[in-house]
Amino acid sequence: MSIHIQNISKSFGAFQALTDINVNIESGELVALLGPSGSGKTSLLRIIAGLEQPDGGQIYFDEQNMTTVEAIKRQVGFVFQHYALFSHMTVADNISYGLRVKPKKERLSKKDIKDKVNELLSLVKLEGYDKRFPSQLSGGQRQRVALARALAVQPKVLLLDEPFGALDAKVRKDLRKWLRKLHDEYHITSVFVTHDQEEALDVSDRVVVMNEGKIKQIGSPDDVYENPNSPFVFDFLGNVNIFKGRMQEGVFETSGYQTSNIENNIKDQSQIAEEALAYTRPHHFDIQLEKDVEFLPITVQYIHAVGPIVFLEGLRENGESIELEVEKERFSQLQLKLNQVIYVKPRQMKVFLPEEFSI
Numbered sequence: 001m002s003i004h005i006q007n008i009s010k011s012f013g014a015f016q017a018l019t020d021i022n023v024n025i026e027s028g029e030l031v032a033l034l035g036p037s038g039s040g041k042t043s044l045l046r047i048i049a050g051l052e053q054p055d056g057g058q059i060y061f062d063e064q065n066m067t068t069v070e071a072i073k074r075q076v077g078f079v080f081q082h083y084a085l086f087s088h089m090t091v092a093d094n095i096s097y098g099l100r101v102k103p104k105k106e107r108l109s110k111k112d113i114k115d116k117v118n119e120l121l122s123l124v125k126l127e128g129y130d131k132r133f134p135s136q137l138s139g140g141q142r143q144r145v146a147l148a149r150a151l152a153v154q155p156k157v158l159l160l161d162e163p164f165g166a167l168d169a170k171v172r173k174d175l176r177k178w179l180r181k182l183h184d185e186y187h188i189t190s191v192f193v194t195h196d197q198e199e200a201l202d203v204s205d206r207v208v209v210m211n212e213g214k215i216k217q218i219g220s221p222d223d224v225y226e227n228p229n230s231p232f233v234f235d236f237l238g239n240v241n242i243f244k245g246r247m248q249e250g251v252f253e254t255s256g257y258q259t260s261n262i263e264n265n266i267k268d269q270s271q272i273a274e275e276a277l278a279y280t281r282p283h284h285f286d287i288q289l290e291k292d293v294e295f296l297p298i299t300v301q302y303i304h305a306v307g308p309i310v311f312l313e314g315l316r317e318n319g320e321s322i323e324l325e326v327e328k329e330r331f332s333q334l335q336l337k338l339n340q341v342i343y344v345k346p347r348q349m350k351v352f353l354p355e356e357f358s359i
């Protein structure tokens, strides 16, 4: 089932929570809505679910206009951050709830419901937990029960609102791997809300980056991470170094360092921009020990060498600091030490002008 979100807007009183949202989600896709707190992710998810009415715009499931269809008739499975399990019901009763409350004509037999529960318990790796109550489960187990309950009614669309938000980092990581695997097996069109960029990039087929009720960028995880279209997306999706400088005829200059190895959206390349900012991720640097005009000298101030990637911080001659990430092997080759002067060259930089900051 595909989902087409067309020109959706929503305000709460005078506050505009969503402005002209357009996204096409393909059948079987897992899409993450990613953005900071208050960016409108949950509001959009609730509008897809039918739990909230938009002020303008349409929601289609395939060719069917669902905008005014009641939530209960949308065949949507919903998983919330806070395990909304019924505390007085066992795991099995929680999972089968949606099947048991169906009208008699559509209801499966008791035996079929039991078989379905067992199938779902095995799917979420909780065989043997059927008689437990939610209070006897860990947070991660409860979320898996919530997912099994959402899947029991065979939804056409699965909506997940920060499903792992309340869990600790390790359980979160395990569950998102597991969700990805589950999705690869079942291919239910799924929309997943998160404010955690790593989670969004790790799990989804495509990421919709939102801020202040608007879409900033839509793309594959690799695309939005490697080719952010705005300073906001660059900053929100990972660590970044920002160089203040000026642009002139395709050359970026910052405190005595010049480079033409840059990307920018400036139409008139002969333009002079006095207040340009160049963005580079910490792993996009070449490092060497020999002085070179194409390289920036920096003094190593901090080294964190745990794991396969070494994190370094260096100080430029103008007092600005630079974060670097180097593979352990390269770090060992260079034998880097604190207070050593090294030479670094950004392999790629993206230059933005002040007017691009408000897009």
Ligand SMILES: Nc1ncnc2c1ncn2[C@@H]1O[C@H](COP(=O)(O)OP(=O)(O)OP(=O)(O)O)[C@@H](O)[C@H]1O
Pocket (backbone or CB within 6 Å): 012, 015, 017, 035, 036, 037, 038, 039, 040, 041, 042, 043, 044, 195
């Ligand atoms: N029922 C409501 N009444 C008034 N304002 C609301 C209501 N629901 C949401 N908002 C406001 O709309 C904005 C978007 O909220 P929403 O929950 O969609 O954001 P979010 O990106 O999901 O944030 P979070 O990550 O914190 O959950 C927020 O400023 C919020 O205060």
